[in-house]
Amino acid sequence: MLDFDAAQARLAARAQAPAEHETVTLDALLGRVLAHDLVANLDLPPADNSAMDGYALRAADAAVAGATLPVQQRCFAGQTPDPLRPGQAIRLFTGSLIPAGADTVVMQENCQEGDAGVTFASAVQPGRHIRRQGEDMRHGHVIVRRGTRLRPGHIAVLAAQGYAQAPVFRHLRVGILTTGDELVAPGQTLPAAAIYNSNAPMLASLCQGLHTAPAVLRHARDDAQAIEQAITELSGTCDLVLSVGGASVGEKDLVKPAIESLGGTLDLWRVRMKPGKPVALADLNDRPIVCLPGNPVSAFVVFALLVSPLIRGLQGCGQVLPPVRRGILRTDRPLGGDRDDFVRIQAAAQDDGLPVLTPHVQQSSGALSSLAWADGLARIPAGTTLQSGAEVGWYGLADWLG
Incomplete structure (x- = not known):
């Protein structure tokens, strides 16, 4: 099995920005x-302008508290003021151009306009409340x-x-292939021993969240010829193909053999991560194919952490790896194992210090409801056992899937 970090780097390196x-x-x-x-x-700004509603003047003309200056002009944003005459002030509003000769603006709250002019409550300082050109x-x-x-x-x-x-x-075009005789499209009658296909709409929406073109969806029964035909079509028309299921070692895991029979080359297979070990990266028709685990939770985690950087790279993004944040684990049982474990968590901000990360009560790969609950994935490094209070890295889903 390939280490998680090496697998992530390899998928990210496979990406090339579009030529068009x-x-x-x-x-x-x-x-x-x-x-x-x-x-x-x-x-x-294209020219010096006022940051406040107030009065423009020369600071030297109101250098002592209580100075009163006649109001020469009222000038709104979008109008051009006359040059400021010595010993006078011009009424301005936010965004108004600074008149030639003025060196400061006094906000209206600090002065009072009357019949004799505008009186300034305190000595005026130069250079106040002016947004400078450029x-x-x-x-x-x-x-x-x-x-x-x-x-x-x-x-x-x-x-x-x-x-x-x-x-x-140009928009990235992603093809999604689901396989399995047991899968039924949502909305159809569900026969005995069948399950609804949640992977196809989940992955299509994940691609949509990354601003790809609408995903091209195909489903193939557990038949080598049908799978080869679907892979041939998608790899010929899409920039990236995601297959779901059929890439492990079971009797009906036919996707990997189909890619190889079509002349595709396998770059990696199986990653030391949980959930998501049976993942593969292949190349066919100069297009990357990522084979995701069939379990929806595993497919989701692999998409977030391994596929999303590849997609950003194929879209031409300069930054393909979002930040990995830090948090404090809060758990009632030790966590860890022989693979990097990506635990579904909710992060709660604290007034001071790092956020607290609370794992979902069910961490099995079959706990699909945890995906709707979680807002992040906390990484428990392989070969470690962590208790409550440990500091860990975590991947915010808003960062990695947006």
Whole structure:
């Protein structure tokens, strides 16, 4: 069996960014991966402006408390103020341009306007409450880098710089193959000894959460020819193929032999992790195929920790491995074994210190309900036994699946 870290690194290294990209409008950029660096088209702010509702003046004209200055002009955001005359003030609002000659802004709460002008409660200091030209972004500087998955904040930056569209890598197309005579699609009548196929919709939604194109779903019965046909189709039309089940050592584990019979090469098989040991990485038609365990809990964990970095790399993301956080284990029994054990947990933030990680009461690979409950996976290293209070690494599902 391959160590978990080595397996994770090998899958991540298999990824290559797409050669092609497309230009997409702002309203369709969310979740896409930027194909080229983008630079600022202008300084932001484009000119000095007021950070407050208040009055612009020369600080020297109100250097003592109680000074009163006549109000020369009222200037709203979007209007151009006249140059400030000595000994006067200009009423401004948040975002108003700073008039030539002014060196400070006094917020309206610290002054009082009357018939004689505006009176300042305290001595005025220069340089207050002014947003300087270019202090946020400078013309020509890179504002979003290639390989960035675009979030709402990035889109706001692009819009503020006048970008109506941006170049992004094309959508990744993922094929999902489930196998097994016992599987029935949800919504159909369930015969005796059959179970509903939860893997297909689960994996499709996991891919959707990573902003791939809609997944291509296929199901094959436990028949070598049917499995070969499905693998041939998916590997010919998709960038990545995920197969579920059929990659272990049982009599009906036909996926691995099917890949090999089609000329595929196996890069790794079986990983020292729990759940998820029977996982394989293969290559067919220059496309990666990841064979996931048939158990839905195991498939979920393997997808989160091994497949999601591969997907991010194939999408062109510059950062494929999200952070591994630290937390304090709270458990009523020792945890550990001969494989890296990824325990389904909920993380509770503390006022000070690391979050507390509480394992689900059922850690068997058959406890499907634990996936809806958990918000993370705590790693218990192979060969260790950990008690309550131990500090461990944990993988936030929001980090790894978003």
